[in-house]
Amino acid sequence: MKNFLSAHDATTVPDLVNQARQYKQTKNHNRELADGKTLINLFFNPSLRTRISTERAGYELGFQVITMDAAGGWKLEFEEGAVMNLDSAEHVKEAAGVLSQYCDILAVRSFPGLEDRQADYEDRIINAFVKYATVPVVSLESAIRHPLQSLADCVTIAEHRRSERPKVVLTWAPHPRRLPQAVANSFAEWMVKWGEVDLTIANPEGFDLAPEFTAGARVLHDQEAALHGADFVYAKNWSSYADYGATADLPNWTVSEQKMALTNDAYFMHCLPVRRNVIVTDGVLDGDRSLVLQQADNRTWAATAVLAALLGG
Numbered sequence: 131m132k133n134f135l136s137a138h139d140a141t142t143v144p145d146l147v148n149q150a151r152q153y154k155q156t157k158n159h160n161r162e163l164a165d166g167k168t169l170i171n172l173f174f175n176p177s178l179r180t181r182i183s184t185e186r187a188g189y190e191l192g193f194q195v196i197t198m199d200a201a202g203g204w205k206l207e208f209e210e211g212a213v214m215n216l217d218s219a220e221h222v223k224e225a226a227g228v229l230s231q232y233c234d235i236l237a238v239r240s241f242p243g244l245e246d247r248q249a250d251y252e253d254r255i256i257n258a259f260v261k262y263a264t265v266p267v268v269s270l271e272s273a274i275r276h277p278l279q280s281l282a283d284c285v286t287i288a289e290h291r292r293s294e295r296p297k298v299v300l301t302w303a304p305h306p307r308r309l310p311q312a313v314a315n316s317f318a319e320w321m322v323k324w325g326e327v328d329l330t331i332a333n334p335e336g337f338d339l340a341p342e343f344t345a346g347a348r349v350l351h352d353q354e355a356a357l358h359g360a361d362f363v364y365a366k367n368w369s370s371y372a373d374y375g376a377t378a379d380l381p382n383w384t385v386s387e388q389k390m391a392l393t394n395d396a397y398f399m400h401c402l403p404v405r406r407n408v409i410v411t412d413g414v415l416d417g418d419r420s421l422v423l424q425q426a427d428n429r430t431w432a433a434t435a436v437l438a439a440l441l442g443g
């Protein structure tokens with residue numbers, strides 16, 4: 131693996147899922163692979179899970195880990211040929227080149243602006259780092275994908291499935307803020323590429339994800355119809371792709387105990403952080419079918435498998 135930006139970078143998704151599960155079973159016994167190597171994590175946006183789980187994964191393999199919070203005053207320039215006489219103090223060409231000299235793997239998190247769809251869907255920040263870095267680049271979430279989250283979600287489903295090919299429903303749920311499509315895009319992409327589940331996506335009219343991510347999934351605009359017979363329910367809010375960045379106030383899409391009763395005693399999943407009683411009711415989130423903490427735990431083992439694969443381990 132050269133870089134880790136999407137499901138397409140995995141040699142095979144089933145192999146990567148199995149490797150993550152193996153690292154989970156052998157935790158604290160994998161410190162030699164990255165002995166003497168350095169991992170730099172660069173965050174342009176805040177994070178709890180991605181930051182701590184990736185650091186933990188680095189330590190698991192023996193990396194020295196350096197994390198830089200670049201969300202504050204460090205303004206990078208990404209435009210080719212820019213006249214840098216405004217706010218940006220440094221061009222990504224130098225920043226990526228310099229950081230590459232300090233580490234063996236460079237991991238980057240950035241969010242979309244949700245104003246300019248074309249710019250966001252070109253995934254300019256992560257792709258600029260790939261272009262100018264001389265070490266492997268890991269996406270810690272980009273404008274349009276969250277691949278480490280999705281790999282952890284595959285691991286969680288693999289651990290809990292009760293049939294060879296479970297029905298997985300990704301459902302839109304309400305949120306008071308405009309959110310990226312990254313988690314939902316990535317989840318759909320990984321589920322289809324994994325090939326071991328049947329994926330249904332439920333979202334209101336006007337909230338269909340970009341077609342490049344939903345090929346191979348069934349898309350319904352009726353949440354209750356989608357939930358019938360589900361083995362896993364994955365709730366997430368995303369803003370509109372068609373009316374780019376727009377959101378909607380639709381409290382009838384909250385995942386509740388009544389909605390979960392339509393399923394095949396499904397497990398509930400969410401990437402966290404979650405808005406209680408907006409995305410999902412307390413009863414579902416605190417219930418015995420909720421897998422949200424297991425998903426967060428599996429972030430470490432997903433990241434461990436990816437970092438090891440990038441080192442050729």
Ligand code: CP
Pocket residue numbers: 176177178179180181271279401402403
């Ligand atoms: N799920 C996830 O990426 O969480 P953080 O934003 O806390 O990293």
